[in-house]
Amino acid sequence: MKRPPDLVEPSHPLHPTQAFRRLPLAARPFVRLDSLAVWESDTRSLPPALGEYRRQLRRFAEEVLLPRRDDGDSNQHGSVQSEVLEAAARAGLLSDLLPRPIGTTPLRRMRHSLVFQQSLKMEELCAACAGLGLLIGAHGLGTMPLILSTDLALLRRELWPLYRANAGGRPRLLAYAITEPGGGSDVEDADGARRYKPGCVARRVPGGYRLNGRKIFISGGDLAHAVTVFGALEGEGMESWTCFLVYHDAPGFSRVRNEIKMGQRASAATELLFEEVFVPDARVVGPLRAGWALNRATLNISRVPVGAIALGIARGAFEAALGFVNRHSLAGRPLIHYQEVQLRLAQMQIDTSAMRGLLWQVSRSWAPTQTQAATVKVFCSDTAVGVCRAAMDLMANHGASYAGAVEKSYRDARLTQIYEGTNQINRLAVVEDQLEAWLALG
Amino acid sequence: MTIDIETRREIIFGVERFARDRLGPHVERPETAIGRGRFATLVADARSLGWIAGGAENPYALWASPDDAASTTTTLSALRVLARTNAGFAFALQMEALGTHLLAQLGVEPERTTQLPLFGVQGLGRGAIARWLATPQEPMRDGDHDELCDLWLGAEHTVVLAAPEVEQWLVPRFFGGEWTWQLASPLALGAIRDQRPHGLDELDWWQLGTHGDRGSCIVVPAEGSPTAATLLSTAVAAPLLAGVAIALGAIERAFEAALRYSEIRRQGGRRILEHPAVSSLLARSRAALINAEAIVESPLALEAGALERIVALALLHLPALQQAANDCLQVFGGLGYMQDAGLEKIVRDVNAICCAVAPTLSLELMLAATFGVDTGERRPKE
Numbered sequence: 042m043k044r045p046p047d048l049v050e051p052s053h054p055l056h057p058t059q060a061f062r063r064l065p066l067a068a069r070p071f072v073r074l075d076s077l078a079v080w081e082s083d084t085r086s087l088p089p090a091l092g093e094y095r096r097q098l099r100r101f102a103e104e105v106l107l108p109r110r111d112d113g114d115s116n117q118h119g120s121v122q123s124e125v126l127e128a129a130a131r132a133g134l135l136s137d138l139l140p141r142p143i144g145t146t147p148l149r150r151m152r153h154s155l156v157f158q159q160s161l162k163m164e165e166l167c168a169a170c171a172g173l174g175l176l177i178g179a180h181g182l183g184t185m186p187l188i189l190s191t192d193l194a195l196l197r198r199e200l201w202p203l204y205r206a207n208a209g210g211r212p213r214l215l216a217y218a219i220t221e222p223g224g225g226s227d228v229e230d231a232d233g234a235r236r237y238k239p240g241c242v243a244r245r246v247p248g249g250y251r252l253n254g255r256k257i258f259i260s261g262g263d264l265a266h267a268v269t270v271f272g273a274l275e276g277e278g279m280e281s282w283t284c285f286l287v288y289h290d291a292p293g294f295s296r297v298r299n300e301i302k303m304g305q306r307a308s309a310a311t312e313l314l315f316e317e318v319f320v321p322d323a324r325v326v327g328p329l330r331a332g333w334a335l336n337r338a339t340l341n342i343s344r345v346p347v348g349a350i351a352l353g354i355a356r357g358a359f360e361a362a363l364g365f366v367n368r369h370s371l372a373g374r375p376l377i378h379y380q381e382v383q384l385r386l387a388q389m390q391i392d393t394s395a396m397r398g399l400l401w402q403v404s405r406s407w408a409p410t411q412t413q414a415a416t417v418k419v420f421c422s423d424t425a426v427g428v429c430r431a432a433m434d435l436m437a438n439h440g441a442s443y444a445g446a447v448e449k450s451y452r453d454a455r456l457t458q459i460y461e462g463t464n465q466i467n468r469l470a471v472v473e474d475q476l477e478a479w480l481a482l483g
Numbered sequence: 484m485t486i487d488i489e490t491r492r493e494i495i496f497g498v499e500r501f502a503r504d505r506l507g508p509h510v511e512r513p514e515t516a517i518g519r520g521r522f523a524t525l526v527a528d529a530r531s532l533g534w535i536a537g538g539a540e541n542p543y544a545l546w547a548s549p550d551d552a553a554s555t556t557t558t559l560s561a562l563r564v565l566a567r568t569n570a571g572f573a574f575a576l577q578m579e580a581l582g583t584h585l586l587a588q589l590g591v592e593p594e595r596t597t598q599l600p601l602f603g604v605q606g607l608g609r610g611a612i613a614r615w616l617a618t619p620q621e622p623m624r625d626g627d628h629d630e631l632c633d634l635w636l637g638a639e640h641t642v643v644l645a646a647p648e649v650e651q652w653l654v655p656r657f658f659g660g661e662w663t664w665q666l667a668s669p670l671a672l673g674a675i676r677d678q679r680p681h682g683l684d685e686l687d688w689w690q691l692g693t694h695g696d697r698g699s700c701i702v703v704p705a706e707g708s709p710t711a712a713t714l715l716s717t718a719v720a721a722p723l724l725a726g727v728a729i730a731l732g733a734i735e736r737a738f739e740a741a742l743r744y745s746e747i748r749r750q751g752g753r754r755i756l757e758h759p760a761v762s763s764l765l766a767r768s769r770a771a772l773i774n775a776e777a778i779v780e781s782p783l784a785l786e787a788g789a790l791e792r793i794v795a796l797a798l799l800h801l802p803a804l805q806q807a808a809n810d811c812l813q814v815f816g817g818l819g820y821m822q823d824a825g826l827e828k829i830v831r832d833v834n835a836i837c838c839a840v841a842p843t844l845s846l847e848l849m850l851a852a853t854f855g856v857d858t859g860e861r862r863p864k865e
């Protein structure tokens with residue numbers, strides 16, 4: 042592609058990369074003589090194990106997800122989903138929350154936080170297709186309560202067989218079920234939960250519990266092999282919330298319907314019904330009444346990768362817009378030659394870089410604080426919607442056309458402002474976490 | 484031709500009745516697009532009511548006299564009312580009404596249904612058209628000539644938003660240094676219909692490639708018609724105002740739904756309306772609606788010199804309305820994201836309107852061009 046003639050060539054003596062060469066050698070460590078694409082320079086800035094992982098993920102996303110993006114978006118229950126899941130399973134992406142030999146994560150990568158690994162994964166997958174990315178990523182969410190239970194017997198008994206099947210290319214997915222018809226925000230926010238009368242209730246019976254209730258909007262609920270589902274103990278409130286592991290073939294468990302969604306369509310949002318479902322004691326995840334703690338701990342971890350989903354979508358929109366302005370021209374000049382177009386691209390690049398900067402900073406921690414997790418989630422999702430809107434605007438009618446790809450990015454991005462707690466609830470999570478500090482400073 | 488207050492009231496009353504009794508039953512489920520056959524029947528009904536008629540003799544016609552403030556305001560009010568029920572329908576009528584009006588202005592008695600479709604590349608046309616309209620007699624800035632040639636049908640690849648089942652498109656084209664008006668049909672142009680557009684699902688989004696046969700277009704003889712500048716400024720400005728009016732109507736529906744929902748949905752121990760987090764979403768939407776309403780309902784003629792103001796209004800209001808639609812969706816939480824609630828369709832429709840009529844990128848350049856210092860090389864107009 043020809044460069045815009047009115048911009049300084051990299052070979053020009055006034056171009057910074059040329060100009061810097063005239064600096065004394067001692068000054069060289071302070072300047073860059075190259076100008077790498079952001080993705081490349083960001084990848085090189087990562088520790089080697091993570092950099093290598095990011096490259097693998099990008100290859101996987103481009104080879105497996107991208108070619109199936111359109112089919113996934115138009116058909117929630119096509120063969121595309123099973124193809125992608127099988128490929129993801131074989132690539133170790135469905136068993137990567139634990140190190141080898143139980144999981145598929147190489148030990149040297151385990152030196153870095155799970156949050157970082159999951160964030161890298163979700164950005165790359167969702168840059169190709171957020172719907173297919175969610176199909177894979179929601180399984181990690183469903184697995185988190187098991188991991189956080191740190192109950193080795195439970196992990197060996199329940200998770201290991203699933204992980205073994207996954208690593209062998211036979212997908213066995215877990216879904217995460219907290220939302221109920223009467224409680225969406227109330228199951229994400231302590232203040233709401235305090236007042237909420239739980240809809241999903243477990244009754245004590247010999248050897249276990251009988252679970253009754255309904256969960257809605259459960260990502261991957263249609264294909265889940267098992268669900269980590271949260272319910273209150275009979276006669277008690279949300280303080281008694283407990284996590285149960287329910288398999289898809291448990292009598293009384295059924296999938297009522299799948300929603301038709303605005304975006305991220307390759308992954309279904311399913312309504313699940315529990316009618317006298319028997320859960321043996323051995324499938325209680327974590328201690329009794331520890332459900333709320335498991336839920337909030339899970340959210341503090343998973344909201345960061347949700348930020349990464351948003352980032353991936355925004356990057357996908359940016360890349361699609363970039364392709365468009367390189368391909369299309371006006372008055373004999375490619376659109377990318379026009380300053381207003383370059384400025385728009387620059388702003389999109391700046392926005393995605395700012396998202397990544399915050400995300401990677403928070404991702405270094407194994408245990409992000411509630412404030413950090415909510416901050417990443419809100420900032421990245423709001424910014425991503427803005428980037429997608431800017432991409433649509435830049436492409437005018439092409440932006441609204443399916444073929445332009447950015448309209449899908451917009452539809453996909455819009456969800457990140459809603460799930461894992463609406464952005465309003467995430468802001469309240471910051472308040473909840475910071476209020477004491479704010480009061481102390483006042 | 485101007486219209487008095489009584490006639491205006493009567494027109495709007497008729498449109499409201501149509502929206503309620505004829506259009507309404509087909510969009511009881513707001514999330515589903517009206518089927519093509521039904522849509523065509525409804526448009527035919529609107530035609531039979533005289534809403535689409537060139538010639539300016541019929542005050543009931545949409546865009547009957549764009550140069551008259553009362554007539555323009557009536558058109559915008561009517562579009563707003565229709566869009567409360569279905570934005571796609573309102574948009575289709577406005578495109579056909581405008582095409583028919585312009586054809587009549589060109590002195591042609593339409594034998595076939597005609598519309599002025601929206602070309603994406605018009606949006607990418609930078610400031611050239613605004614500069615040309617501001618100073619049609621002056622020499623053209625270097626580069627503007629080529630940019631004008633690439634607008635509308637001159638574009639190599641473009642996406643065209645059009646109403647379905649309307650027989651021909653009326654499209655301006657800059658060629659050989661002057662403007663002509665051409666009649667085209669999507670099929671003769673080799674256009675391909677996008678099966679999954681982002682929004683305005685009732686309408687057709689055509690992909691127009693280089694392979695298309697631009698030679699199939701018929702040039703409209705324009706002797707004795709108003710100047711090219713007058714017609715062109717109507718063709719540019721009218722969709723901008725219509726976009727604001729239609730987005731406004733669509734979001735009014737979203738707002739009502741969000742308000743109703745917020746009064747019954749309980750979270751955090753009370754109705755969500757009572758949480759400032761939700762009431763501020765509603766308040767922001769309401770502010771955008773009230774501000775847009777002030778534009779749509781205040782007299783504004785599409786006369787020469789009005790372009791700057793109209794572009795400025797679109798630049799300010801359309802992004803605000805886009806945000807308002809999103810805020811209404813957010814009030815619904817997860818439900819808003821599901822097709823059933825109908826909100827996501829309105830968000831998509833408003834996005835599609837913004838893409839088609841007014842990408843901010845080009846509105847900014849257009850606005851700047853109406854007052855900007857022009858340092859480019861000049862060459863005489865051919």
Ligand SMILES: Cc1cc2nc3c(=O)[nH]c(=O)nc-3n(C[C@H](O)[C@H](O)[C@H](O)COP(=O)(O)OP(=O)(O)OC[C@H]3O[C@@H](n4cnc5c(N)ncnc54)[C@H](O)[C@@H]3O)c2cc1C
Nearest residue numbers: 219220225226258260461463465750751758760813816817
């Ligand atoms: C596609 C999709 C996938 C999902 N996947 C899953 C999943 O896998 N598992 C799962 O369990 N859930 C899932 N969810 C549910 C999701 O987390 C909830 O939709 C979300 O938390 C919001 O809850 P709600 O939909 O009930 O909205 P509501 O809680 O009813 O919120 C409605 C509005 O009120 C506001 N609001 C509510 N309470 C308060 C308050 N106390 N203070 C201020 N404002 C308030 C909200 O911000 C929102 O604007 C999914 C949702 C969607 C849309």
